[in-house]
Amino acid sequence: MNQSNARGIAAMLFATASFVVCDTGLKLAMQDALPPFEVLFIRGIFATICCTALLVAVGQGRSIARGFTTASLLRGGFETVSVLCYIVALQAMAIGDVIAIAQTAPLIFILLVATIGREPIGPRRIGLIALGFIGAIMVAQPDADGFSAAALLAFASALLVALRDIFGRKVSSTIPVLAAVLASNVVVMLGSGALSLLSEDLVMPTLTNLGYLLGAGFFVTLGHFGIFTAYRLGSAGAVAPFFYSFAVWAVLSGLFVFHVLPNALALAGIAAIVASGLGIVLLDRRRAAVPG
Numbered sequence: 001m002n003q004s005n006a007r008g009i010a011a012m013l014f015a016t017a018s019f020v021v022c023d024t025g026l027k028l029a030m031q032d033a034l035p036p037f038e039v040l041f042i043r044g045i046f047a048t049i050c051c052t053a054l055l056v057a058v059g060q061g062r063s064i065a066r067g068f069t070t071a072s073l074l075r076g077g078f079e080t081v082s083v084l085c086y087i088v089a090l091q092a093m094a095i096g097d098v099i100a101i102a103q104t105a106p107l108i109f110i111l112l113v114a115t116i117g118r119e120p121i122g123p124r125r126i127g128l129i130a131l132g133f134i135g136a137i138m139v140a141q142p143d144a145d146g147f148s149a150a151a152l153l154a155f156a157s158a159l160l161v162a163l164r165d166i167f168g169r170k171v172s173s174t175i176p177v178l179a180a181v182l183a184s185n186v187v188v189m190l191g192s193g194a195l196s197l198l199s200e201d202l203v204m205p206t207l208t209n210l211g212y213l214l215g216a217g218f219f220v221t222l223g224h225f226g227i228f229t230a231y232r233l234g235s236a237g238a239v240a241p242f243f244y245s246f247a248v249w250a251v252l253s254g255l256f257v258f259h260v261l262p263n264a265l266a267l268a269g270i271a272a273i274v275a276s277g278l279g280i281v282l283l284d285r286r287r288a289a290v291p292g
Contacts, residue, residue, distance in 0.1 A: 008234020012242040015226025018219040020249035025216035029209045036087045037196035044189025046217025051182045060176045067179030071170040076187030082160035085153040092150035099250035100139045100270045101154035107132040108162035128279040135272025177228040241281045244274045
């Protein structure tokens with residue numbers, strides 16, 4: 001493995017760990033009876049401040065306004081609805097289970113691209129996608145009455161993330177990634193703030209809660225920056241499989257922070273989702289290696 005790819009993989013591992021640290025902070029804040037949309041709004045404030053500071057630190061402060069294009073704002077809209085669904089699911093479910101279901105987003109993305117863009121996906125990819133969805137059902141574990149409301153929200157979040165990424169493809173490559181991320185942060189902050197005012201009784205956060213949410217805002221920004229750096233340093237084929245380290249960090253967070261370990265069926269489902277994603281990445285790498 002060359003040094004550039006090794007650094008890219010390290011950046012991806014750092015990014016996925018950062019996102020799980022963010023989600024852990026959100027869940028800890030909600031355990032103190034803070035409403036979910038208020039939590040998201042406060043995190044949005046901190047994330048916007050951190051992202052702006054990072055843009056200035058890397059010398060891209062003048063590009064901030066360029067991030068607020070129609071495509072970026074549409075992407076931000078899907079991100080907003082997705083994260084609103086996600087945080088309600090996170091409040092009710094174990095962090096490992098929610099993140100496992102949310103990781104079906106790349107599988108849904110492939111199906112949407114094949115349907116909308118009419119890109120062929122082939123029987124092997126279809127089989128791997130089916131494996132991923134079977135794994136998600138194993139994690140969600142519907143009873144006789146069907147899926148829980150929280151599990152359905154986690155699936156909805158995954159679908160919306162896939163739609164977000166489809167619109168993200170329309171964001172001009174000339175716009176710095178962090179500027180587009182800032183636009184999403186602002187849209188999420190405003191959307192969650194408005195929904196909180198309309199539907200929740202505001203609760204005064206404690207200093208501990210503010211600390212959790214400051215950390216969440218900081219680490220979600222680091223997560224986006226880490227993914228950006230990972231794909232700049234390493235090849236996509238080398239780096240992409242390590243996106244599924246999300247599941248490992250989530251299980252560790254659940255075990256060491258919340259003292260909850262997914263049951264055997266959920267762990268098998270998480271393994272199936274990870275295997276599905278890795279299988280698709282490896283299949284794509286094999287195809288790319290075949291000349292002509």
